[in-house]
Amino acid sequence: MSPVFSHGSLRLYLLSLLEESPRHGYELIQALTDRFGGTYSPSAGTIYPRLAKLEEEGLVTKTAEGRKTVYAITDAGRAELEARRPELDAIEEEVTDSVRRLADEVRAGVDDAMRTLRAELASAARQAKRNASRVDPRQQAREAGRDVRAAGAAAVREAEAALNEFRQQLRTDLRSEAARGTLPESVVPLLKSELDRVQRAVVEAIGRR
Template sequence: MPPVFQHGDLRLYLLSLLDEQPLHGYGIMQALGERTGGTYTPSAGTIYPRLAKLEEEGLVTKTKDGRQAVYAITDAGRAEVRERADEIEGIQEGLADSVRLIADGVRANVREAMKSLRADLAAASAAQRSEEPPPAEDDPRVASRAELMRAEGAISSFRGSLRAELRTHVARGGRLDAAVVDALQRDLDGIVARVRDVLAR
């Protein structure tokens, strides 16, 4: 996935946010996080210098509200937003694509979970219809099911953590070389092969 904001896009998008309403710095960071579906979480070191630059250019003003600084767009800032409305629309479409990718991933995870749940329910229903007594607590099948759930939890946690790391890295403009992905694929294939080997014993 390419960086969420290309060169110069963040500056323009900040102006568009302030065109909607005045915001303090933390509110701007929150808005960016929400509108990118969590794919972009800017730091104060990223946002405040850009706001200061916009203030120098006369496009925004800064006023104190207690201990917080509130930023508001000026008439010159509104004029730039109007002149570059097409560019802003393109940025918003890019953000929508990023959020759509996340939603697709969530839907896929839900589908996998539902498939597993349906299989578990079908197995439970079959066991209930069976005349065999339920397995005892020390039955190896009970222990295996418990370990299976633990393994699935570990895999799910690993997948979520790794995806978050990769998405955050790329969203912040970091490079993701093919060699890194190739090494990841080799390591994962190796883990699968080792698990198969252990299960076959």
């Protein structure tokens, strides 16, 4: 990625941010990230040495607030900013140009990545097609057989569940009617007849005549 600040510009820009309000290091990093629309985010190793230099020169002070160190501009720092206001205006123009340049670089990078992804997907599709044409027919038959057996096992489990549910519900109904003395004598012959009919129909359906 192209350089963002020319030599000495970041130091002056940090002073301008502290002129707006005291901030701790992370807030300065976040403020710079926001100014660049997220296309540039300075590291702590870039920011803190410059803050230490500004403090040595008496242009900023630092105070501890809990675990955070807050930096504030001094009167000497304001005087330097005022004396170098034209340079600061030029830096603002540099920032605008840098944002535009970085955005172009990011856009170009995304375009390249998308082209690469499309090429890789097309290559993967071609490879999958070639692999499919090389499948052993015997392997396909074995896989098909496994699929049929798996479907059959699933059907048996579903049938057993249906039978168990029917049995439990019917047992509950029969016992309830018997306890009230309202179970007709014709129910049992009817049940046997219907079960025999259902069995014949199922056997016929699966071809076991």
